[in-house]
Amino acid sequence: MGLQGYLMLAGALFAIGLFGVITRRNTIGILLGIELMLNAVNINLVAFARFNGDPAGMIFTVFTISITVAEVALGLALVILIFRVRRTVIADHLDILRG
């Protein structure tokens, strides 16, 4: 399988993730969508590293994964805090920043 297949997989994964971020009403669902988009990027990085023979992309990916862990932890913590205050995690209801 060539590079193109990996890139198409990554593009599809990114599009699915973006779709989830835009359409999901549940905040946790949005976070899941973000995870998908991040992993699409990771696939991209690894694929290019593999086919170009440059290990820099793989090293980047290791960093991305670890930072993503932190991001998810933070994001879930925020969701829990929001739930404690507002008793909801539905994004439509969280509109206190509306102009």
Added chain:
Amino acid sequence: MTDVGTLALTALLLPAAAFLLLSVAVPLRRSGRPAAYVSVLFAAGALSSAVRAWWGSTRGGFSLWLWPWIPMEAGPLTSLGVLADADSTLMLVLVAGVSFLVQLYSLGYLADEPAPSLGRYYTYQSLFAFSMMGLVLAPNFVQLFVCWELVGLCSYLLIGYWYQRPEAARAAVKAFWTTKAGDVGLLIGIVLLYRQAGTFDFLQLLELVDAGRLPLAGLGVITFCIYLGAVGKSAQFPLHVWLPDAMEGPTPVSALIHAATMVTAGVYLLVRTAWLFDKTPEVLEIVGWVGAFTALLAATLACVQSDIKRVLAYSTVSQLGYMMAAIGAGFASAGFLHLLTHGAFKALLFLGAGAVIHAVGSNDIFAMGGLRRAMPQTFIVFLVGTLSLAGIPLFGGFFSKEEILGAVWVGGLGIPFAMLALAAFLTAFYMFRVVFIAFFGAPAAPGHGAPGGPGGAAHPHDAPASMSVPLWILALASVAIGVGFAVKHPEAELAAPAWITPLAVALALGGILLAWLTYHRRAIDAGRLSDAFALVRDAAANRFWLDDAFLVIYRRVILGFSRLVGWIDRYLVDGVVNLLSAWALGAGDRLRRIQSGQPQDYVYGVALGVLLLIVWFRWLA
């Protein structure tokens, strides 16, 4: 022997040091009498330096010290410093001398004041002495203007010394604004002169004028503007209205600022720049006419006053008119001579009046009477001052007044000469009116004195030593000047006709005689005398409606204009601004709705934007 400039600088900086000390060291200032002693001590030091500087300059000493100020690309714009020559050091002696004597006198006069306000008084006094000396020694127009404004500020502060009294506060503001009206002219004149000559410096300007390199076109406007400053400061018609009101201040202040020194600053300015005014004879003629008219107008006003200080105030206005008339006739030295002698005897008169007010507790001459016996010392010194002012030979004012009359006659100002002669007659009359009413006759009924005055004893008596010593010194100075001139006649720069002297003496004696007949012998009924001049009397009683005229100008013209400008500002200028802000608010209100607060909408926007960019670059660009 020390340099003249160093001595003059010492005289200038000593009061400045006293002022700084008193204004920074608050406990010292609020302690009252110690603050007063500090100020008097520094004033005494200044006087001794000033006298030595003058002594040096009479032997040909001349000194110019300059420190550059306001650096510009092409060198400093101007400088600060002292210009010590014969004229300025002589004036310096007058300022330092009267300043010292007045501060000494105030120790007695203001003895009942609370300590903090006494300290405040002496702080102002020191500031005034410094500013006035800075004005006198100024080597250029800029320093002169700065000090000019400073003395104006001191005048304001000291007139309003009893600021709890509404009339004093009002008089202070009136004096400030009226002199400011003239100062605007002075500032404009100085700036115009700089544009024409490229320098503020007196000596450089003098060189330019002597070399004939100063363009004469438009110089008349400049000198007239400078003269406007002098009109305000030296209380010339029509801006003289502030000076009588300035008498609301303590009497020593009136003696120092509103008789001997500050009000003569305008005259001094014209004397200092006489070479400039000589180039514009048409302006000089205005100076002469206005001066003579002021002298006569103020003399008639003085005849109807019953407040002793107001009589003296109008007399000051009148004498300032004399000085200006002499300058206008082209003989600035005669005006300067009268400035000096007037400084001595008018300070004497004011301080004498202060002693009387202190004893009687009222300003009203009809509340006095028979004070000759109760206050013999004060009577003698007051009489010396009166004779000097009236222009009796052997007294200070005689020579200088005769010189002015001669100068105006030689200068070819016929009608102003007649006005001045009439004013001389009136001067003798109104001054002896005061003397006969206040010092002769029967003592006034007790309880006549208005309460609330600065002393107010039931039995009037001579003033304490701190007040009488300055009086005697000034009286001696007045006599010494008169005798000195009689013995050693200074070289007059003009040849006045011989009949001037007898005329001047006859006018003075005539005035005294009329006052004697009217107010002492009662041979002429005072009521009938004033009825004979009912028109002038009524006009004078109403101050020739000048204050009313100013009031109308203020209320109708200036306030009306201000209202118009206010309307334009409120509705036109502000309207444009408000319209713009309303537009901004409306646009913001519309755009506000884009912010839904939903992150998903924003992500949607970003994704759409990226998509559009991709399409744009891939297929369209």
